Amino acid sequence: MTTREMTYVKAFNEGMHQAMAEDPDVFLIGEDVAGYGGVFHMFDGLLDAYGDKRVKDTPIAEQAIIGLGVGAAARGLRPVCDLMFMDFVGVAMDQIFNQAAKMKYMFGGAVSVPLTITTAGGAGMSAAAQHSQSLEAWLAHVPGLKVALPATPYDAKGLIVGAIRDDNPTIVVLQKKMLGVKGPVPEEIYAVPFGEATISREGTDATIIAIARMLPEALKAAEKLAADGISVEVIDPRTVQPLDTETIVTSVRKTNRALIVHEAVQFGGIGAEIAAQIQEEAFDYLDAPVARLAAPFAPVPYAPVLENAYVPDAARIEQSVRRMLERN
Amino acid sequence: MTTREMTYVKAFNEGMHQAMAEDPDVFLIGEDVAGYGGVFHMFDGLLDAYGDKRVKDTPIAEQAIIGLGVGAAARGLRPVCDLMFMDFVGVAMDQIFNQAAKMKYMFGGAVSVPLTITTAGGAGMSAAAQHSQSLEAWLAHVPGLKVALPATPYDAKGLIVGAIRDDNPTIVVLQKKMLGVKGPVPEEIYAVPFGEATISREGTDATIIAIARMLPEALKAAEKLAADGISVEVIDPRTVQPLDTETIVTSVRKTNRALIVHEAVQFGGIGAEIAAQIQEEAFDYLDAPVARLAAPFAPVPYAPVLENAYVPDAARIEQSVRRMLERN
């Protein structure tokens, strides 16, 4: 299998192309996904390749966009519905959590909803409070949904393919700040399974569970710590629903220390669930409390100087690990 | 101060009456809150007492209902906007989390939004997946919002008064299954402060943190356990945003064991945050992992036999405490 270096967004785009090529039931709708290729160019070239029956610009109407996907999916098609910015979930939330996610269960299993929602999350672009959020904790709290947060070009491709092939409603949250990040990506189509974490770096002294864009930051921190002889294991859950608790717990039982890092505000973030599970499953192995590093309890600010202080980074991850290791 | 026995819903209703009497800027809008007094009779008598300028039935338009409240609050009024069922947050979510909650911060403090949202949550009535949910974890994850879950008639009155007097956007979630529960309620107006938990029962062997309707169940369980000489402390956080971590942690440092019980699904529920905080703050005091008892990861089922299995109850709380005590 040939592997190239590719950007995160190009890898995602290739996944979209290949998923549409392999299955004529896959179609894409959303605001400016066709002619413009999506405001982040996630969907470049799809209109030309698959035509305006399968790649469609919509009015600004997120309830209708997601709802159309639900209805079409219930009839066996495989819609990809784009939400542009994750912050817009609020205008479509009912269709996501009350309809898409619950339909199968409410209907006693009579239907499947193979709907994929794509969106872009994360701060760091001075886009302020309504265009910078990380809301994966909301989505992960919804039975029936699956939630992916690719943190590498490889996963950007593999998770969108996996999501489209999945018979359940899935949400793939791209990271705006990672669009240009490069990494190895196989040419052929492949799916990354939901619920399988990656051990992105092996280590023995502490485990960092890094969500989405925090992965490269955690890896940078681990590199720094390695220079001081501190060996850190870094885990990328890749999907937070389902969550690969086993990989995480196995690691923490080995390292005895865990730090969870995410961009969302700490209170009620996905880190809370991960921390709760770790202490439930690895209580006797822990040499320190499970630590969390996340955004302060405030909306995302506009000023770069505030935003930089808001989003965790390698330096603060490093610090947190050191603090955790001080304790025994 | 004269105190009477009153039902939960009547206590809430009295709080509404008194809050409207004390401040002419308080008004109420929502679907069938005026003529009908609200489908749960939460608002009985308000139309007659305060007239149709201040108590208004709306079209079915939750975005407009909440948004109207946001705009009126920004202009200094004190709107109470009713959402009827908590499950309907999905159709109004943008106005709640992107507008009401963020306005003050985005605007650099230039405005306050003294908006109160009322709604009814919880299962147990065979109302199925879209009329039975407990979604407090979503709301508690939103900086700028405050979230109250009264678990006694006293708090049903005190928290609605506190919410209306609060200069921030607040949500008061009544418990459908508790509407008829009786308890002592003072006659005069009083506000329960946000962020102050109640120690509903003192104990020494374990702490139960019980959310909303789980409080009476936890107290029942504590009573049973007491018969076997097991002394359980029961804490009712009353508000989950802000959360009174101090009271909880102080208790757990004393009892060395904690169980959190709520009706919402366990994964990503508010129990995750509470568990994460307890192990952060009381790590060295814990004799067992912080335990959670909550709904399984499924939508709320219709069949009573399933719903009973779905929602935690006194028997299962008792069991969980015993299991936690087995460990040392």
Next chain:
Amino acid sequence: MATPTEAEVTPATRELVLDLHRRMVRIRRFEESSGKLVETGEMPGFLHLYVGQEAVASGVMSVLTDADQITSTHRGHGHAIAKGAEFRPMFAELYAKTTGYCKGRGGSMHIVDMNRGMLGANAIVGGGIPIAIGAGFASQYRGDGTVAVSFFGDGATNIGAFHESVNMAAVWDLPVIFVIENNGYAEFTSQERHMKLTDIAERASSYGIPGVIVDGMDALAVRQVALEAVDRAKRGEGPTLIEAKTYRFFDHQGIKGMRIPYRDPAEVEAWKSRDAIRLIEAIGVERGLASAEEFERIWAEVEDEINDGIEFARNSPDPDPADILDDVYTV
């Protein structure tokens, strides 16, 4: 906007009259029976009964096949039954049994029958409308000649999902029919208190599609406008907004009387005097298409079907709590 005149109406054949009558009687008796069963506590949950509105579901459904899709509301039994749902799994669902349409997981507000293109009742006002345009999108995408119909109330036309969905369906000429069942009330709030229009069909002009008003107590008239809308949809000309003026005979929920006097008893009586079932019986007899005895036989047959359904439901097994996590995901 157009209201079809008597002349334009589909010829009322014997077959058609009996078919519509049976659909309506099935709904009527199902609703009355289940209302009582909840009242006595034999069945759990709560019910929004369709009694009074039978002509709407029946008239529309009489022009659809099982391959055509519908979405429904909290008041969904009538739509399911008119679409052909069977009483056994209907009652079993209300009784919360494993043999129910949703295996006891959904209850009254989530009745579904995928085999008959009934895409589900919905407990969120307006929640089914976007889903219907998705079903219609699938029809267009596949070019299979089917249509999708979304039923909803007057109150639902004030919610955002209605607006977004009708506009999107219009822009893409989707084969979707939007049926407003205007019973004059959203719960306890009358139409003039929730909108400034008398004829909601006027809202069609916001989307550049036809809006049609029809007498929702006249199943034949409803059938006629539905037929035209379906034809139009199948010709690729896009959606139609139909407003059926109708009335619910019971309260918003359950079979008890009204807790507050939000409806004038004279208004209720006036509508009851135009009962859709009596109307079609009168038409049938007057035009010599069917006899009173034939209609009686339908009532009797439906009664048997009701009894059989209830019996079946009563004797069906409860769900097993051990299965509580089944069907959350497709695995």
Next chain:
Amino acid sequence: MATPTEAEVTPATRELVLDLHRRMVRIRRFEESSGKLVETGEMPGFLHLYVGQEAVASGVMSVLTDADQITSTHRGHGHAIAKGAEFRPMFAELYAKTTGYCKGRGGSMHIVDMNRGMLGANAIVGGGIPIAIGAGFASQYRGDGTVAVSFFGDGATNIGAFHESVNMAAVWDLPVIFVIENNGYAEFTSQERHMKLTDIAERASSYGIPGVIVDGMDALAVRQVALEAVDRAKRGEGPTLIEAKTYRFFDHQGIKGMRIPYRDPAEVEAWKSRDAIRLIEAIGVERGLASAEEFERIWAEVEDEINDGIEFARNSPDPDPADILDDVYTV
């Protein structure tokens, strides 16, 4: 629907023409300047520029007082400036400084000026519309004679919040004016691809309120329809939906050219030839109300104001990360 004729238009006095001109020039120059400052990287974030649409904000705002409230959109600078916002805190906000309107917390899409009744730009399409009806509700509740105006684009009229809000305002006769700035595009999607209407003002009929179309390049005409709508609102007759036909001269975002050719260059040129600022200058001179020199002076004065604003912003302090949690809550 009515389009006011020349005859009905407010007499174009010297004072009025100069006032409208200054409002428009202030917007134009603010936008061009900040566009460049973001382009060169001196300012962070991204900008949706109002250039081309100046007559809409200016015409409407010329009939409002500071006590009247407005809500705005992602394209909000023009509304703030026309409402009287000062350049110093505007630029300071874009520069992310503590002296900005939002203390550097909000940036371009959240510009606010509570002292002038500017209730905020909004980064959620349609997000400001429900808020505006709340402001109008407060006017009615207090009986203070003020009105609320909500500005939004053609694209926003397809989202649910628009529908819910206009209906509710109509039902309660709220003193609210809804101003559609129809620039023909929602991002890169042209109006005929996002709705089936040519005149969005037609949507007013769904709510039983007047819909008015106006030339959005003619500030005097806009002023006139705004005046009528405000009068109507103050008389307690409820909301008006105004559609101003206008155009944005730059791309959806920023000052660069178009990445994809979604607009015909001839179309762009045709609209530019009807530039609202040139139009009012021509009217002023032709009617002998103001001289070319006077207009030139306004341009020059605004230039000084721009330079002053930028200077101020550059020299203002950055926010302190230690304050990051301030203003999340009112304490």
